[in-house]
Ligand SMILES: Cc1ncc(C[n+]2csc(CCOP(=O)(O)OP(=O)(O)O)c2C)c(N)n1
């Protein structure tokens with residue numbers, strides 16, 4: 001059995017990336033993720049990797065583009081304002097089909113906002129914050145242990161589908177400490193080399209060209225349709241979610257990431273008071289587990305979606321559930337994290353309405 | 356070193372037909388770069404980063420691995436490549452809008468870091484691809500579609516001098532401004548390009564060659580008038596010459 005170590009979320013994700021075979025990091029400091037960048041600065045040289053503090057997040061994402069062109073594992077991490085600056089580059093990366101991993105440790109917005117935890121970058125991450133018809137896979141860890149595992153999986157998904165993958169964390173996950181078990185170091189030789197398309201110098205082969213560009217609309221449409229075929233495969237194979245206490249529940253709570261764990265304590269308290277409530281926690285935010293959510297809540301009296309925003313995932317929850325049962329929302333925003341007491345109170349108020 | 360004059364295209368050009376207007380000097384510079392890649396024997400480890408601009412198809416014209424960066428971001432893309440593959444030879448090819456307006460931060464910091472890449476900078480004092488708008492390099496008084504009354508310093512600022520700006524950054528190993536109006540100047544540009552690539556190969560740091568270049572189409576001139584205009588106007592504003600050379604002389 002591997003040992004458990006107490007680690008801060010940001011550092012745990014960074015170590016997980018290195019163990020997953022990432023040897024290239026480009027990033028720009030921003031709270032609440034700076035420990036990620038600092039950890040990489042210290043750790044990457046120890047494992048023969050390359051760390052670079054870029055002049056901006058605009059540059060960071062384009063360095064990721066360049067490094068990903070060479071077929072090697074690469075990651076950048078940031079928070080909301082920096083993630084906004086990366087959106088042009090992400091669109092190019094999605095269009096050029098470059099495997100790469102992004103970590104957004106979300107803070108309160110819009111604008112400069114604050115440095116407290118938030119989930120208000122959900123739209124930006126899941127609906128494509130950049131221009132054009134594209135998606136990135138979005139993974140939302142609820143604990144540091146899960147973050148470590150998802151960072152590992154993120155690289156495999158990125159390689160398998162030649163796609164950007166986003167870890168959508170928040171300031172709480174980034175800053176808190178938890179005991180974690182790390183995976184083994186991946187053997188770099190075992191990783192996908194992408195030699196069939198990557199830019200490594202055209203030695204004994206025809207030159208490779210990697211672009212998101214085609215001036216002929218019919219050809220560009222074909223490229224877009226190819227992306228869509230890939231997205232269908234991702235939807236078919238990669239959806240992840242977790243349910244708890246749903247079997248006998250009368251009511252369903254829905255929340256992702258940090259909110260999911262807070263809803264866990266809401267459920268414990270509610271059940272102590274005899275309220276039968278369960279949890280549905282999407283882990284992939286894109287692709288969103290529409291079918292699984294619909295089935296899981298089909299026999300419930302209502303759904304209460306709780307977010308650290310004014311309501312973004314709620315749109316997908318409503319799409320999943322349709323008009324078959326009421327979908328309620330509760331959220332705090334600007335970096336305020338809903339506490340279990342207030343969520344329990346809201347839950348009881350909604351229950352009163354059904355009685 | 357004697358240069359053999361033949362009209363055989365260099366190996367490092369793909370043979371795809373250029374998309375440039377008649378009299379445009381982009382094509383001359385392409386050919387020179389390809390000849391240098393051949394002469395240095397680095398075709399198999401070269402990766403090129405095309406810009407957004409008239410030379411957006413440059414990645415197709417060179418017979419090497421290539422990509423197109425977002426507008427202005429080629430130095431960052433090249434940085435990512437070079438940091439990943441230290442033995443590769445990476446060059447960007449950029450216009451003046453790409454390099455000196457939207458991509459100013461990227462080029463300054465790549466230069467300052469001494470990133471071991473080579474940038475070929477085509478300064479034609481205008482935005483070619485989007486149809487003749489003002490560039491940061493547009494001359495004072497010069498009329499473009501977005502400076503219809505002529506570029507005025509109080510509104511638009513001054514023509515930007517990239518070599519003069521970059522020469523103060525610590526990481527630059529080779530920096531020269533040239534032209535390709537005459538056979539002698541073409542030969543000089545070729546020599547500069549060779550030194551720029553050599554700086555990279557020897558791991559000395561960042562290298563850039565700025566080529567003053569014509570855009571007959573958007574200057575509204577014939578190719579011959581354009582070379583004359585470049586001679587009389589651009590060369591006055593942008594002094595041709597060597598700014599930094601840490602390579603040392605050719606043996
Ligand atoms: C982010 C972004 N802004 C604007 C454009 C539009 N655009 C394409 S090329 C160009 C200017 C190119 O001029 P220059 O770099 O001087 O190259 P030239 O075409 O003259 O060779 C502009 C503004 C773009 N593609 N992307």
Ligand code: SF4
Pocket residue numbers: 374375376378379380381409479483484569570571572573
């Ligand atoms: S528009 Fe100008 S820069 Fe572009 S190809 Fe034509 S002449 Fe050359």
